[in-house]
Amino acid sequence: MTVTDRGRDVAAGLPELVAAAAGRPTQASNAPFDGSLVGEVPVCTTDDVDSATAGARAAQRHWAGLPVAERGAVIRRFRGLLLDREQDILDLVQAESGKSRLSAFEEFADVVLTADYYERNAGRYLRPRRRKGAAPVLTRATEYRGPRGVVGVISPWNYPLTLAVSDAIPALLAGNSIVLKPDSQTPFTALLMLKLLRQAGLPTDLFQIVTGPGTAIGPALIERVDFLMFTGSSQTGKTVARQCGERLIGFSAELGGKNPMLVLADAQVGKAASGAVHACFSNSGQLCVSIERIYVHADVYESFLTAFTAEVKRIRMGPGPDWDIGMGSLISAAQVDRVERHVQDALAKGAQLLAGGRRRPDLGPLFYEPTVLAGVTADMLLAREETFGPVVAVYRAADDDEAVALANDSDFGLNASVWSARRGEAVARRLRTGTVNVNEGYAATWASHDAPIGGMKDSGAGRRHGREGILKYTEPQTIAVQRLLRVAPAPGMSNRTYSRIMKGAITLMGRFPRGR
CATH class of the missing domain: 3.40.309.10 (Aldehyde Dehydrogenase; Chain A, domain 2)
Incomplete structure (x- = not known):
């Protein structure tokens, strides 16, 4: 039995996980090694993207309310399932992409290490942080990190395992839901990852996959999500960035390189x-x-x-x-x-x-x-x-x-x-x-998963890995609690007197040693 045959066996049954209505046309995924059929997946429509996004948005509200440790437990179980299914995963990656066994293993190892790193560190990155307030003692300022909502991920064919799920892991731990569009040439690896995540306890609607041509459903996905993670060519990345900019939603991308x-x-x-x-x-x-x-x-x-x-x-x-x-x-x-x-x-x-x-x-x-x-x-x-x-x-x-x-x-x-x-x-x-x-x-x-990676110039925007790799999937919110005195003239105080007092306070504060 060839590696393509084994990959085909692993892929069997996975198309049913695609977020598509019944009766959709299908498209074939063929093995680069010999051109044989790996399987077929539905060609999703904008209606399917609507449905997937709506389901993900509804599921996200409950997920975001769970403690980070509870979300992390799902990722920890997912990591264990990855290790248990190593050979099946490598077979499917090779069957879909045509890469060598060692290159497939590099993907596998990266996903395992990414899951481990963010499961261990998400709580530290996401916890509320005290910030210096407007006035010492009088103002208590706290920075909170909340999820963005529905995160769209558009992943390429060259690393169908790593780039489908490694970007999703920190987004999920930050309290978001995911709608993923994998490349049409390599959809089955992403579907296998979704199957394992659900076996690990991820709520069914929280992570959705839509399949089909990027030109057809990519713009629809961008129109409906709250943040987009894109990996692909610089030319397409600039188009995607313009579409995100028109909606004023966050955008991160790893693009081309020479x-x-x-x-x-x-x-x-x-x-x-x-x-x-x-x-x-x-x-x-x-x-x-x-x-x-x-x-x-x-x-x-x-x-x-x-x-x-x-x-x-x-x-x-x-x-x-x-x-x-x-x-x-x-x-x-x-x-x-x-x-x-x-x-x-x-x-x-x-x-x-x-x-x-x-x-x-x-x-x-x-x-x-x-x-x-x-x-x-x-x-x-x-x-x-x-x-x-x-x-x-x-x-x-x-x-x-x-x-x-x-x-x-x-x-x-x-x-x-x-x-x-x-x-x-x-x-x-x-x-x-x-x-x-x-x-x-x-x-x-x-x-080095603790250190950020990404591109300068035409090679991208934003970063993967480390603190930056999870905080990009959050919205910072500052809450400041004021005690005793308002940051404004006291009752009966003239504006001129208030301005003199404030100037003196500002001058005095400037003489104190600054924090490093």
Whole structure:
């Protein structure tokens, strides 16, 4: 039995969890490994979005009234179910996305760790906090954090597990309900997560899933929710942001990247080359934070290139659950076409092919070799557009300053990597990206769940993880209780006298040491 067959078995029965009226047309989800059918899900309409949102809004009112610890108990049980169903989850993720077993496991581990982190820390982040009041002793000010209401999540195909549920977990713990629209190519992983959440005790209507084309039901979802979390392309993200802005609802997004790696003169070349392989070709390069540009100091350029290309050529490709497979399939014919267009355009304009550069139909319909190019120039598509596939361009840099300038010369600012024995953190601070990994590609920042991650420039708005990752799903409310005296002239006091007294008080307060 193949991994696709096993994933198909796991997917059976899940379409009934979609929030759709009976009799809707269906759309197929096909396995990238071999093109076979994984299953079919309903094509939802705006009426289905209406119904899902209404149900989620009604359920949210009760959920928000529960103690954070009680909400956390659901997430704790969900985490246990994840661990119990690991093999089924990995099978389904691979069947839907075509990624390698290791890349599927990275998703699985991330969701388990995200659930654990927020279940442990939600109470601390959400508790009321005393703030300095208008007047010492006389004013007691408290900041409260309440849920926004219904949170919409639009998730992509490249990480159907992580990006479907890891954004939902902190939103649920903050007291919100969820309406999720997963990508049409990978709906079943999200539906399995919904099944496990409900088994863990999540109220039935609190988390709803609608399936169908984003162009058809995405705008309807934005029109009905109180906050939106979006992951996808920068172009679509800007459209979604405008729609949210028209309604004045909160919005957070992780968008595209053209992520650079810098290999400095004092880097350990062997470790940098090995790290670059994982950073460039995990998930077949279909990862927002993967590396697409490498700038190598001239002193180590040749040795790095030799070591790197040798490791790339040793990557084992193929379908299936074998843990030794280093790279799986791409997701779709459109994605393969984009990768090939970028590579062929670069070669036609003079780039040098150092590794890869071919489709591999012998392995499956959507396989493309891990590819390394040198001599890439600014007039090539590969130089500035996000490829989102297993292709990387390697450049020679004269020194740190040139490498930093070239790395920052991009409309994107999501992730970066710096390899150095001594200067890594200093150089990292000069890069205009939301995350920078020193002597690692992307995993150090991604797996540091207590620290915020997200993009600068065209790579996004808002942050995931840490305090920021849960508080964005809340509305702050300040309640100030005034004692004894009002913040206004006392009865019988003239406005002029009041202003003089206040000026004296303000002057006196300014002389006291300020808190740090």
